[in-house]
Amino acid sequence: MATPRALGHAGAVSVTTEPTSPDDLARALDGTGYLADEGLASAAFLALRMGRPLFCEGEPGTGKTALAQALSESLGLPLVRLQCHEGIDASQALYDWDFPRQLLHLRALEASASASHTELDVDAVESSLYDRRFLLARPVLQALQDAPCVLLVDEVDRADDEFEAFLLEVLAENSVTIPEIGVVKAETPPLVVLTSNRTREVHDALKRRCLYLWLEHPDLARETAILRRRLPDLPEALAEQVAQAVHGLRGLDLLKPPGVAESIDWAQALQLVGARHLDLASATATLGAVLKYREDADRARDKLDALLAS
Ligand SMILES: Nc1ncnc2c1ncn2[C@@H]1O[C@H](COP(=O)(O)OP(=O)(O)O)[C@@H](O)[C@H]1O
Ligand SMILES: [Mg+2]
Known part of the structure; x- marks a missing residue:
């Protein structure tokens, strides 16, 4: 398990209970209900030890935001969140x-x-x-003041180039200059997690500063396990069926393939309507929990029989 921090590492994020290996970190994340695979645990472990931002890219619903939340909880660090959006500027971030x-x-x-x-x-x-x-300290300044903490810069692909350049500067220096007040520098760097749904490419300069992690949808076994962790009353057989069906749906070339959030919603909806199995009737009745576009629902309905039989 995590042991109290013994030795300092240059640039490392300072935490009171420091994971000693990727496996150790994976166990700590598991304790919060977040199931990490080996690649993810290694990337997060290295980000922590090297004091480098972790850039997480992947389809919506692959667990990027949840990773930052789970890191904060498992490491006992406060979470500071900056939600990016179109037109966000330094005054909203800093x-x-x-x-x-x-x-x-x-x-x-x-x-x-x-x-x-x-x-x-x-x-x-x-x-x-x-x-x-x-x-008024906005999230980035707050994170520099509160560090050690986890700073989540969520959906950075929604911000523009200028904002990216600004972030890069702050991340490089771990400090900001406020003309009227002076320099605010973090005593220890925050653990920065940047996420992108890849609606556009983020610049190389920003990526170069970070460790990169591509998040895939979980495999069948992991998704089943996630469903059971998030919904402890969900029967194993139903969890397996939902995971299987969601994997099938992801292969249908939909406008919006379901993420893990939708699998969880679907399983919960099935539980609420008292379904014991995922069959044509229960799937049709609860499809709105997993598919959010009419075209996707139409497409899925045509294939539902085959999907549920596989
Ligand atoms: N590896 C995982 N372990 C546990 N829960 C997960 C995992 N991946 C995703 N989830 C759950 O799926 C949902 C969607 O994840 P989220 O982090 O919002 O996705 P993203 O930010 O990539 O769009 C959340 O409820 C999250 O708890
Ligand atoms: Mg997210």
Whole structure:
């Protein structure tokens, strides 16, 4: 099991209970309900020990976001999450000034000056407005301040090039400069997990800084095991049938192939309608839990018989 950290490693993320091997980390992740294969456990272990960001790429629902959550839980580190979206900029990722509070502060200064018939010192007023108490730490700054922690930069493929360049700079330095305040540097680097659903290629420069992990959908045995871990009351036979059917669906060239989240939803839906087996009737009744496009559902319905027979 994880042992207390004995020796420091240059650049390593500092944790109180440090996994001693990929297997050890896999066991710790398992303890949180996250089932890692060998490649994943090795990549995460190395990211931790080398103090390098882990760049996780894969189809939606392959467990990228859940990995960051499981790492934070199993390592006992707080999770700081930055959800990327189109148009996200540095002020949403790093910090912002609390404008309403600054304004109130200014009004209060003005009121007190006018009550005491004194002149405001403009320079002093201005510098008092850029005090730390008016600083809103957004996730990246928060992670640098809170490190050791896990910083999840989720769905970085949704952000634009400029934002990527900004991230690269922060990740390289583990610090940010706030002109009015100075440099904020993390004492130990956060464990950074970046995820991408690969809606576009992320630049080489960003990848070069990171360790790379491609996440596949789990194989049949692992998906069955995941279903049973997430839904402890699910009978093994039903878990196997769902995993098998979902694997079949993934082979149908659908618009949106089901991820693990959909397998879990499907199995749960089947349980809720009291199905003991996945058959044509129960599959049809619960298909909306696993396929979310009309075209996909139509396509699957045509093949359902064959899928369930295999
Ligand atoms: N290896 C795994 N072990 C346990 N649960 C998993 C695993 N992979 C995926 N899941 C579950 O599948 C769901 C979808 O995973 P998520 O991390 O949201 O996918 P992604 O971020 O890749 O789109 C989550 O509920 C997660 O708990
Ligand atoms: Mg995700």
